Amino acid sequence: MEPNLETSIGNIKLKTPFLNASGCNCYSRDDLDNLLKSDAGGMITKTMTLQKRIGNPEPRYYDNQVLSVNSMGLPNMGFDYYYDYSFQNPKEENKPLFFSIATMNTQDVKTMINTISSSTNNISGVEFNISCPNIVGKGQMGYDPEQLNSFLSQISKTKLFDISRNQIAIGLKMSPYFDKYQFQNIADIIKEYPRIDFLTCINGIGNGLVIDIENQETVINPNNGMGGLGGSIVKPTGLANVRQFKNIFGHKLDIIGCGGVENGSDAFEYILTGASCVSVGTALVKNSSTIFTRLNQELKNIMKIKNYQKLNDFQNSLKIKGIKEL
Numbered sequence: 001m002e003p004n005l006e007t008s009i010g011n012i013k014l015k016t017p018f019l020n021a022s023g024c025n026c027y028s029r030d031d032l033d034n035l036l037k038s039d040a041g042g043m044i045t046k047t048m049t050l051q052k053r054i055g056n057p058e059p060r061y062y063d064n065q066v067l068s069v070n071s072m073g074l075p076n077m078g079f080d081y082y083y084d085y086s087f088q089n090p091k092e093e094n095k096p097l098f099f100s101i102a103t104m105n106t107q108d109v110k111t112m113i114n115t116i117s118s119s120t121n122n123i124s125g126v127e128f129n130i131s132c133p134n135i136v137g138k139g140q141m142g143y144d145p146e147q148l149n150s151f152l153s154q155i156s157k158t159k160l161f162d163i164s165r166n167q168i169a170i171g172l173k174m175s176p177y178f179d180k181y182q183f184q185n186i187a188d189i190i191k192e193y194p195r196i197d198f199l200t201c202i203n204g205i206g207n208g209l210v211i212d213i214e215n216q217e218t219v220i221n222p223n224n225g226m227g228g229l230g231g232s233i234v235k236p237t238g239l240a241n242v243r244q245f246k247n248i249f250g251h252k253l254d255i256i257g258c259g260g261v262e263n264g265s266d267a268f269e270y271i272l273t274g275a276s277c278v279s280v281g282t283a284l285v286k287n288s289s290t291i292f293t294r295l296n297q298e299l300k301n302i303m304k305i306k307n308y309q310k311l312n313d314f315q316n317s318l319k320i321k322g323i324k325e326l
């Protein structure tokens with residue numbers, strides 16, 4: 001029998017665990033239509049602000065065999081554009097559509113989520129991006145626990161948080177953390193908001209510097225040539241972040257693994273570590289949305305070899321070397 005790849009984010013069901021990572025191939029209607037037609041299990045928009053933004057000067061994205069670096073600066077078409085698009089994608093017929101929402105301006109966030117709350121028919125989830133590494137003059141909320149708590153406290157009083165989990169999943173796009181105590185500190189805040197269904201771990205590792213040695217210059221222009229890192233070099237950090245938050249939260253929320261997923265075995269690793277879904281960033285930009293067909297097949301092939309019928313047969317079952325199971 002063919003392995004079954006069905007999974008869920010909160011109470012939202014997906015046919016396969018793969019989504020695009022926000023920011024990757026999801027800026028325009030054409031991009032979103034390509035995702036809609038693809039074999040991804042779900043799709044998410046570019047992080048949006050209330051008003052359209054053009055973002056940082058180019059060149060602002062670069063990739064090679066092992067990494068990507070970007071300082072896009074949140075270019076997006078503005079909330080109304082994506083909200084209008086959502087009406088082309090009725091929930092029952094198509095794949096779940098998630099909205100990625102920028103969190104720089106809480107008043108604007110409230111305006112956006114009030115509109116979403118007035119008609120949730122076409123939107124299956126909202127992911128608040130608390131971790132953009134590239135906004136000039138703004139640190140990441142993900143690294144500022146007080147600011148995060150104040151933001152969550154305000155938005156948790158809006159209508160969005162009263163909508164049933166069956167209608168809409170609510171999540172956070174997380175910064176990458178590196179110190180053991182950071183995980184617990186951030187989790188202690190998130191625990192206070194039990195309506196949060198999912199965390200997406202991780203956004204790019206901020207402010208990396210990639211150099212073109214031939215020209216002795218940076219490969220991108222904004223932010224003194226520094227930007228968020230993605231691609232296969234960030235996979236160990238992504239996996240560790242999924243693991244740490246899964247250890248803390250258990251079944252209380254779902255985790256979407258993100259960072260360096262290029263093939264089925266990368267996805268297998270994330271699910272083994274505790275992820276329910278896996279998003280694809282750099283590898284999607286390098287290929288196109290047809291990558292999802294290959295990823296589904298490769299994950300199924302691994303499951304067949306290992307005799308797993310469904311994701312739950314191995315999800316969150318990572319063993320620690322040298323420790324015997326009881």
Ligand code: RRO
Pocket residue numbers: 023047070071072073074075129131132133134203204228229
């Ligand atoms: O647009 C960007 O510069 C950007 C965003 Br909002 C983000 O969340 N992560 C990233 O690597 N780039």
